[in-house]
Amino acid sequence: MNSKKLILLAVIGVVVAVFIGFGGPELLTLENLQKNQASLEQWISQNLLVAVLGFAGIYVLVTALSLPGAAIMTLAGGAFFGNVFGLIAVSVASTIGASLAFLVARFLMRDTLREKYRETVAKMDRGIQKDGAFYLATLRLVPVFPFFLINLAMGLTAMKLKTYALVSWAAMLPGTFVYVNAGTQLAQIESTGDILSADLLLSFALLGLFPLIAKFIVGFIRKRRVYAGWQKPDSFDYNLLVIGGGSAGLVSAYIASAVKAKVALIEKDKMGGDCLNTGCVPSKALIRSAKAADTLRHANRYGLESVPVKGSFKNIMKRVQDVVAKVEPHDSPERYRKLGVDCIFGTASFVSPWELEVVHNDGRVERLTARSIVVATGGRPAVPPIPGLADMEPLTSDNLWSLDTQPGRLLVLGGGPIGSELAHAFQRLGSQVTQVEMGDRLLAKEDADVADVVMKQFREDGIDLRLNHAASEFAIEDGEKVAYCDHNGERVRIPFDQVLVAVGRAANTKGLGLEKIGVEPLPNGTVPVEEDMSLRFPNVFACGDVAGPYQFTHAAAHQAWYAAVNGLFGQFKRFKVDYRVMPWVTFTSPEVGRVGLSEAEAKEKGIAYEVTRYGLDDLDRAIAESADYGFIKVLTPPGKDKILGAVVVGTHGGEILAEFTLAMKHGLGLNKILGTIHPYPTWNESAKYAAGEWKRAHAPQGVLNLLEKLHGWRRGKNSGDKAGKYSTT
Structure with a gap:
């Protein structure tokens, strides 16, 4: 750190120390202001200009250094200076203070805060890149994060100071007025009867309703901005159009049909997508054949004679295709048409946020409209540009x-x-x-x-x-x-x-016409979705591999629920996708199943944790099957049984993982798993034994020592000698 930063840091430290030393946090409370209200009002009436300037200076200091008390001071501005002078003083001072905090973050704490608030800053960077000043105005009007965090985090972006100050002032002004006005009414409370006054009740109602009003206004403005230049159809062919017949598209269409919406599913090739035709199903069928070959080759593990494995690879691949054919009816167009889904085979591209041009596989072209559209086009294997490959x-x-x-x-x-x-x-x-x-x-x-x-x-x-x-x-x-x-x-x-x-x-986006609706894929190839799975427009969604960040069939189905529900009912209620408990399994031998944090991720995020391990070589069922290798590892907060993450490495790792996933989803700790009866001998007993390892490591040793003494006392003082007297040895 250079000398200028050290000097600034020292000055800030001195000012904060003085603030705390002189009881700033205790002084800037509503109770203290009301206690000294009469004397302060008398002094202010005689020294109005000095009082306003002094108040503004303190407000700048509190805001610039992110000290506690800004909200109370805003109320105090209204209480002591009225709506006009209070609003001027607070709005100017808060803007100056926010700008100073912005500059401090940019000059002094850029690297530190980028590391500490990585996810928050990443969200703001995306917002600034996408919407610029409007994004800042949204944060000010409807603060998703505390204002002091906005001040500091925005300093890490490329936004110009002039833009930051002007937008902050304009966007904070409505909220500032609400708080200042509430402060003018607070100053009027002299008796319990004043609490029921119309003016005071109106001020408090406005204070409570302002975030909702602001959120509605911001949403309305954002909607008008994003749809500017587009003509919405007067009527629609469908409630929901889904592009892609893989896991994400099938689930989206299924949900829409289940709630009696009119839905069409557009697929250019085979229903079922990668999972059925080239991914999960055929690969697991091949893996099972490979496991059978390994069992024959190592039959001596089970007391049998090992035999050389002979077989036709063509027959193995035929079995794989037979498995795919047996599963195929679950995803067939016949089944979905019976559910009420219009299955269309062809390609689709955007004409507008509500309209798709569909080229049927037979060459016929038509345009279809829907209130909402879901992009679920999946992904494909990436082939790197290596010379000669x-x-x-x-x-x-x-x-x-x-x-x-x-x-x-x-x-x-x-x-x-x-x-x-x-x-x-x-x-x-x-x-x-x-x-x-x-x-x-x-x-x-x-x-x-x-x-x-x-x-x-x-x-x-x-x-x-x-x-x-x-x-x-x-x-x-x-x-x-x-x-x-x-x-x-x-x-x-x-x-x-x-x-x-x-x-x-790589995500499949080619030919969708996303550029026509102003959507550009991210550097990793996926499309940029919001937390409700929307894709720039509130009625256009994406889910599955094309959306990321997870490329699992179950993740695609999970996202599809949010895309379909928000697409059909988003005007009334929107749901944010929840990734807190996302399991996955790698089907090698041994299997690797994981949910939640790994140790590396916990360290990277600065999350304190403990590790509990249980070796599957101790499990009776594993020993009986000559598969006694691998382990379970569970991460918990220090001293607590809450599950932060779990990994199972071993035979049936995916099935064992399910218990930890369920526990995490519903907030159940290791003590609950330990207290659950598990049938013997099963692989899932390993989850209970892992919980037992945690319990053993956290046993209350002091209590156990006292219990040992209690049991000794209950046996009698000389119980040990008496036991020896009757010994047969």
């Missing part, structure tokens, strides 16, 4: 399922959940898998101890893990496919037969 005809999680010949040597790019699941499955089915990951471990979003268990199993099963390897080039040399990777400055050559790319996913 396109010439390898790479496999992805989309086109993998058309294989009928098993790759002998499979190169997997990516160490995330998809890459790890498929790498392990193919290795167990007999391919020689080399998995390349740029980082120093697999499953980078999980804690290191979690990834270690998975990587240990991968290596035992024969996967060639290449960590800290970055693929830089692909080529065909002497008829053989090869990949070149950078590894700590060394160029590494890896031959392979086929390459599977699993380095992430």
